[in-house]
Amino acid sequence: MTLTFAFDAILALALVAVAAWTTAARDMFAAVAGSVAFGLLMALVWVRLAAPDVALTEAAIGSGVTGGLLIAVGARLRRNGASPGAEPPGAILRCTAAVVCGLVTVGLGAIVLLSPEPAPTLAPLAARHLPQTGLGNPVTAVLMAYRAIDTLLEVVVLLLALVGVWSLAPDRYWGGRPGMQQHEDPNGVLAFFARLLPPIGIIVAIHLFWVGSVAPGGEFQSATVVGAMWLLAMIAGLVDLPPIDRPGVRLGLVVGPVVFIVIGLAGTALAGAFLAYPPGHAKLLILVIEIPVTLSIAATLGLLVVGPPQRMPPG
Amino acid sequence: MANFLLAAAVVVLTTVALGMIRVLRGPGAADRIMAAQLLGTGGIAVLLLLARAIPMPGVVDVALVLGLLAAFVSVAFVKAVGGPAPGDAERAGGE
């Protein structure tokens, strides 16, 4: 038994155990802790599968921001008096869920185990055209050059999700500030942390953004780190969220997708297809797209976690 | 050397996986947060060992992001379960 096999076996066992326990947990915060732990273990799995870009995204979004979102939702539910798990789902629902999950598992296992050796892949094609994009990281090339339309749609979907969350606000709060006012001691431990960590986080985010063109990284991971730092400052009461009808907020959220679409349309005129880049300018255009998109995604993720407006609009 | 580092990674991973038992059992929310924190730090250690044992670009960056986001999630947890202003118990008039 080699060491790598031992490592992978322990990782796989721990993963299944944490997943099973999280599904069976009774207390909601216990389940959220379990799902955060699951995300961390998944990041290790992605590294073992030689996908550090996915590991970055899993650690940042799958574990970090989603964990924050679940915690925020749980806290709000508890504050409003709803008790999660008060009505356990019926037997039919649980059986259906078990059957569907089982089918998905069997299907995925069949795909992985029965796929022909070597598995069909476009990787050599992607690698062959990499120099034309001016990038050194094939994952970034796929996200921003070969399949830029998918990335554009993802960004728009995030924005639509935020609009959906905002639409849950009662009418009288529309246009107000999201979340509740945080009361924290400005000289306390939490405030100290929230002053110290965000600058470090922003430096790390800039590093991830810049290195994403040649190494694992990129705008999504960078934006997630920035969003998490903003949320930390908000949790500690250092900054308060702006009212959502302020034009600056809306501009910040929208500038990313708009720039993306504008450059895409320009590509129609200059290079023959939507989101095609004129030869030689690909890297520059990708950079011009990535900067506003990072800003928009950071703002969108932060506002998604905080939720719908809960305070009266000013004035 | 690579084999030794890999063995160390296996040890730390097993340690952390067993520490998850505290997430299961831990009678309070604080215990679960602590177990998740151990997983975060252990995950960072495992990643750094793997980065040297099986060279791959970007693994140290994953450890960096893991550290940042684990800190964020822990703070969010403590804020959510701790009630009002968990960060300044000294000023709460003495406990």
Place this chain on the structure above:
Amino acid sequence: MSFIRDGLTIGAVAVGAFFFLAGMVGLLRFPDTLSRLHALSKADNLGLGLIVFGLLFQEDELFPALKLVGVWLLALLAGAIVAQLIARAAIRDRPSA
């Protein structure tokens, strides 16, 4: 020379892994929240610190070595803050002082 480097790495990483083990045992076996927190912070600081220290000897360039140290400092900071916050929450929730 490389023998000394490798020896230092092996020594430091081994002791670091031991501290992780000790931290886990403490987390599982100590009777109450605060003493478990004590065990956890040993694993955080010493375990990770010694592992990073050992790995530093394997680095040839400055920037990757600095990044390793940076990761450890970040974990140190986050661990210290979270330990403080957890401890205060645990004290407040304790039924008797």
